[in-house]
Amino acid sequence: MTTQLIGLDWGSTHLRAYRFGERGLVEEVRTLSCGIRELPAGGFAEAFMQAVREWPQVPVLACGMVGSRNGWLEVPYLDTPTRTDRLAAALKPFTAPDGRTVHLVPGLRDPGRPDVMRGEETQVAGVLAQFPAASHRGQLLLPGTHSKWVTVRDGAITGFATVMTGELYGLLSRHSILGASLPPAVDDDAAFRRGAATARDSGAAGVLSRVFSARTLMLDGTLAPASVADYLSGLLIGDELRVALAAGWIDAREPLLMVGDAALCSRYLKAAEAYGLQLTRAPDATTARGLWLIAVEAGLVTTRATA
């Protein structure tokens, strides 16, 4: 098989490089722990050369924080609403030290809030190709450090919002009075569900009216110190769903798709049960799919290949 394209999913913490064959088949994946946050000044070229070493001289398409202000080259955000064709038309090309042309996918900006994303737009492109119904009219949840809630209408991302659930969890569990100096965490499904139910029951006041309970329940002896982490996780993920409902990001008449890490998605599915919410998990690996689709749309690959 002939290599057609190299795709890069280059975020804050990781660089994932895909070698695509005919019809967008992923023939090889390399994962490097050289996200843009870890790189030394001028480290982009070197990390890039390492990621693509010995691969053929084909076009490169890259998405994620690599196109941010602190990235290799800044690509301006594209305002919503946006479809894949607009992303493809706005790629920013430049020449890497090895002579390859690297095309950067722009991030998106929702001018209404405002809010921004980089990388998720490509993931969403990959999801929508697989779920025509959601592509027509639906909601996507991409949980993570900065969870994204994305609204889709007629194949276009029309708006989105960020909730910093993962980052907040990290801060509270590592640095706050709630989580610091606790024994190592153990998995505690009941504690997680208790947290999610507490967030749900907080109503319009929301989880910040209840988050101190992670400490008081422990002092009270009804929450084991090693279970505080799962309780806190349930509180924050449960509150993210409460927020999404209160903010009108979820419409029960539309499909709600979720894409992300398996372990994290299973937490969201559990929290969704507390609300009687229907979440459908889409297969991960949608970023590779999205990169290929954008490359096809941009004419970077000569293809009988339709994705």
Add this chain to the structure above:
Amino acid sequence: MTTQLIGLDWGSTHLRAYRFGERGLVEEVRTLSCGIRELPAGGFAEAFMQAVREWPQVPVLACGMVGSRNGWLEVPYLDTPTRTDRLAAALKPFTAPDGRTVHLVPGLRDPGRPDVMRGEETQVAGVLAQFPAASHRGQLLLPGTHSKWVTVRDGAITGFATVMTGELYGLLSRHSILGASLPPAVDDDAAFRRGAATARDSGAAGVLSRVFSARTLMLDGTLAPASVADYLSGLLIGDELRVALAAGWIDAREPLLMVGDAALCSRYLKAAEAYGLQLTRAPDATTARGLWLIAVEAGLVTTRATA
């Protein structure tokens, strides 16, 4: 004048020692930066000796985290509802190495939530003596690292709730993507008010649906990097008021008193304007007042002195 009592307000970060003369007049105050979080193991006795050095051998009354599990000696929480007389009846005495008797004020526990406080119960006792109307029926706000919202009925604390506004502000401004690697903050009143209004307008979704705007507005160029801190402060303090309203902790027909650090209180007063809320600031230094009142009630001081 004769020294009647030594009072200690001994919290996580500071130890404040009061020497009381006749009628509870504070004749001397010493502030030491040896809060219980900073002390080495076994450091309590030494810090105590330093705080009271050369002062007469009179009874000592201490409140705050000194009576917590990580304190000098643990005093069980007293469940609400509680009046000053119940606090006084539940003091825990022990003998310090210098022969003085130290009486520890118990913290309070609201069994309904559950929630806990240590030190604020003494501050509240001091406030209520000065505001008979609020003592009958009112709300007290003690803003800080862990803000307390306290409900008072007929002189008793009947319930309370904690919002970790100050701690959350510290975490987000120092350790999160929102606040890390920003230039030194400048005072920006407009940014603070913009944050408070954004929190108010977030409605039932609450500030976690909007907090990422501290970054996106900066990327957008409509919020100066040096003003992010004040915007974030406005978001979080504004949201604390939103939470208090949504949770029913504020009743517009009752007085709402606030006691605390002057600079912090002025931030809450500004945020309250965004809601058209009436906050009345009570004089600080109420902990010393509360300590004296509890000592009188407990008979630790022989006194014609009524406070």
